[in-house]
Amino acid sequence: MLDTAQREMLAEIATSVAQLCARFGEDYWRDLDREGGYPTDFVVEMTEAGFLTALIPEEFGGSGLGLLEACTILETISRAGAHAGACHAQMYVMGSLLRHGSPEQKAMWLPQIASGAVRLQSFGVTEPSTGTDTTALKTRAVQVDGGWRVSGQKVWISRVEHSDLMVLLARTTPREQVAKKTEGLSAFLVDLREARGSGLEVRPIEAMINHHACELFFDDLLIPAGNLLGRAGDGWRVILDGMNAERILIAAECIGDARYFLDKASAYAREREVFGRPIGANQGVAFPLAKCLAETEAAALMVEKAALTYDDGAPCGAEANMAKYLAAEASWAAGDAAMQTHGGFAFAKDYHIERKFRETRLYRIAPVSTNLILSYLAEKVLGLPRSF
Numbered sequence: 290m291l292d293t294a295q296r297e298m299l300a301e302i303a304t305s306v307a308q309l310c311a312r313f314g315e316d317y318w319r320d321l322d323r324e325g326g327y328p329t330d331f332v333v334e335m336t337e338a339g340f341l342t343a344l345i346p347e348e349f350g351g352s353g354l355g356l357l358e359a360c361t362i363l364e365t366i367s368r369a370g371a372h373a374g375a376c377h378a379q380m381y382v383m384g385s386l387l388r389h390g391s392p393e394q395k396a397m398w399l400p401q402i403a404s405g406a407v408r409l410q411s412f413g414v415t416e417p418s419t420g421t422d423t424t425a426l427k428t429r430a431v432q433v434d435g436g437w438r439v440s441g442q443k444v445w446i447s448r449v450e451h452s453d454l455m456v457l458l459a460r461t462t463p464r465e466q467v468a469k470k471t472e473g474l475s476a477f478l479v480d481l482r483e484a485r486g487s488g489l490e491v492r493p494i495e496a497m498i499n500h501h502a503c504e505l506f507f508d509d510l511l512i513p514a515g516n517l518l519g520r521a522g523d524g525w526r527v528i529l530d531g532m533n534a535e536r537i538l539i540a541a542e543c544i545g546d547a548r549y550f551l552d553k554a555s556a557y558a559r560e561r562e563v564f565g566r567p568i569g570a571n572q573g574v575a576f577p578l579a580k581c582l583a584e585t586e587a588a589a590l591m592v593e594k595a596a597l598t599y600d601d602g603a604p605c606g607a608e609a610n611m612a613k614y615l616a617a618e619a620s621w622a623a624g625d626a627a628m629q630t631h632g633g634f635a636f637a638k639d640y641h642i643e644r645k646f647r648e649t650r651l652y653r654i655a656p657v658s659t660n661l662i663l664s665y666l667a668e669k670v671l672g673l674p675r676s677f
């Protein structure tokens with residue numbers, strides 16, 4: 290449990306982030322959603338205020354905070370009706386660089402990321418033909434003089450057009466030649482500014498939400514030797530730190546979404562009068578919201594536990610997965626309840642509910658689907674036989 294001082298500190302962060310978000314307002318996000326635009330102004334302000342650089346140590350120009358504080362930042366963005374998915378990767382990819390980057394890599398990149406001169410917003414893992422079976426990925430990196438040559442394909446990689454750096458996972462030793470399928474993978478920092486047009490082609494995907502996801506085609510792209518993150522063949526371990534952080538941070542976003550839906554739906558249910566009384570006076574309207582409140586607050590406790598475990602440096606796979614599962618289910622249920630409460634007006638873009646409803650739906654699928662989380666918990670926590 291958090292002590293009073295910690296709670297006060299998180300509340301101060303939340304107030305500052307909420308004030309920054311309020312300057313943009315929900316119409317800003319509705320318009321970007323309509324146009325497929327990127328929130329550059331918002332990202333610049335968030336960086337300058339030190340929020341997006343929360344996890345970068347102070348010696349490198351960041352705010353030197355932990356994952357718990359980062360969760361509060363993303364949760365508050367989501368609760369304000371904004372779309373944290375536009376910039377969250379800078380936080381969760383950071384774990385790979387901070388825990389596995391060499392001193393030279395950290396000295397080179399972290400101050401630039403902290404100042405906003407360089408954006409680290411992309412994480413290249415998913416492939417079209419292997420999907421959730423991550424260790425079966427086919428993108429190959431072959432060692433050559435001065436670095437690595439990469440060929441292959443990725444899909445659904447977010448924000449590539451709005452990022453300068455990407456953490457990429459590729460196979461460096463064929464799967465048949467390693468004892469465990471998690472071996473022989475390597476993680477690289479790709480400088481997208483140099484890579485595009487020199488072995489990397491980027492094609493945006495038209496999608497249900499404004500997430501700037503792209504297909505990537507690698508054709509003999511040269512990655513300099515100095516951009517290998519951690520040791521060759523150890524990439525799975527390198528990205529796992531990022532993946533657990535990602536699950537916890539995205540769970541925090543879901544809590545923000547769920548609280549957003551509950552704020553909006555209960556305000557609407559108090560004001561909207563039908564049959565001569567507020568619709569919220571009907572238990573058929575009130576009870577689904579009350580149920581969602583209980584589920585959201587329970588999920589929020591698990592997110593807090595997962596973040597504290599991560600910050601302690603302890604193994605947090607079980608907590609991260611449970612937090613992501615519970616929070617994504619809670620935000621989806623709250624979104625559905627908010628849609629129902631708003632009746633026909635839920636469909637009006639000016640009410641913002643439908644946009645947030647689409648956005649929060651993603652989190653039952655990405656970055657890891659509900660089934661895969663349940664499968665992890667069944668096998669790793671309950672000790673049940675592997676299903677695949």
Ligand SMILES: Cc1cc2nc3c(=O)[nH]c(=O)nc-3n(C[C@H](O)[C@H](O)[C@H](O)COP(=O)(O)OP(=O)(O)OC[C@H]3O[C@@H](n4cnc5c(N)ncnc54)[C@H](O)[C@@H]3O)c2cc1C
Pocket residue numbers: 411412413414415416419420421422444445446447448496500502651654655656657658659660661664676677
């Ligand atoms: C908007 C968006 C943004 C994204 N951004 C990124 C990004 O920045 N970087 C990145 O690397 N990826 C990204 N992704 C990819 C995302 O992580 C994957 O879509 C997700 O992990 C699911 O993989 P898949 O789409 O290949 O589904 P599949 O693996 O094809 O699975 C399809 C369905 O089958 C189920 N399934 C599969 N195998 C099993 C099994 N053994 N048991 C039970 N159920 C199973 C899954 O749970 C899922 O529901 C993004 C996706 C979207 C839609």
